[in-house]
Amino acid sequence: xxxxxxxxxxxxxxxxxxxxxxxxxxxxxxxxxxxxxxxxxxxxxxxxxxxxxxxxxxxxxxxxxxxxxxxxxxxxxxxxxxxxxxxxxxxxxxxxxxxxxxxxxxxxxxxxxxxxxxxxxxxxxxxxxxxxxxxxxxxxxxxxxxxxxxxxxxxxxxxxxxxxxxxxxxxxxxxxxxxxxxxxxxxxxxxxxxxxxxxxxxxxxxxxxxxxxxxxxx
Numbered sequence: 001x002x003x004x005x006x007x008x009x010x011x012x013x014x015x016x017x018x019x020x021x022x023x024x025x026x027x028x029x030x031x032x033x034x035x036x037x038x039x040x041x042x043x044x045x046x047x048x049x050x051x052x053x054x055x056x057x058x059x060x061x062x063x064x065x066x067x068x069x070x071x072x073x074x075x076x077x078x079x080x081x082x083x084x085x086x087x088x089x090x091x092x093x094x095x096x097x098x099x100x101x102x103x104x105x106x107x108x109x110x111x112x113x114x115x116x117x118x119x120x121x122x123x124x125x126x127x128x129x130x131x132x133x134x135x136x137x138x139x140x141x142x143x144x145x146x147x148x149x150x151x152x153x154x155x156x157x158x159x160x161x162x163x164x165x166x167x168x169x170x171x172x173x174x175x176x177x178x179x180x181x182x183x184x185x186x187x188x189x190x191x192x193x194x195x196x197x198x199x200x201x202x203x204x205x206x207x208x209x210x211x212x213x214x215x216x217x218x
Contacts (some may be wrong), residue, residue: 072096084209086111129153142166180204193217
């Protein structure tokens with residue numbers, strides 16, 4: 001059984017749920033305490049009690065998430081943008097009560113968009129020990145191409161994806177990685193929101209193929 005109740009003050013009981021074994025789950029939100037501020041709480045009666053914050057001001061957005069039950073995790077980020085440039089900073093704090101280890105991880109992201117042409121983005125994470133680069137190009141009618149490289153001390157992976165829309169009802173996609181895996185799919189949309197997707201994945205060894213067929217309605 002689940003229940004939802006909004007109040008004109010800005011407080012909303014998003015979910016009050018009882019499972020068959022009478023376990024309780026609660027989700028609430030609050031807006032209006034400050035302009036641009038939204039608070040959310042999600043918890044249960046056993047092992048979860050999380051508080052999140054979203055605060056928007058002109059030119060910047062700040063987010064934060066806290067584990068207020070075990071005090072074992074906290075995340076925060078701030079993002080901003082000007083013109084075609086956007087950027088953001090993030091930080092993660094986590095602790096392990098058993099090993100008494102504390103971990104702090106920081107990250108940085110920057111992106112540049114050329115309207116109707118494409119965009120480029122770079123991201124650093126894990127205290128600048130891992131990096132990601134993403135590029136996209138979409139100025140050719142009906143065609144879009146994107147590529148990315150993920151680097152970490154353990155592994156480097158490159159991916160390229162291309163899609164072609166023949167018309168509003170037929171889309172072809174292809175993807176290849178530096179690990180030698182190639183995949184492709186075709187999607188055909190029909191009337192009344194009915195669509196069929198066929199896909200295939202081919203590994204570098206060519207020893208096995210993965211086929212898929214999916215139909216959706218609505």
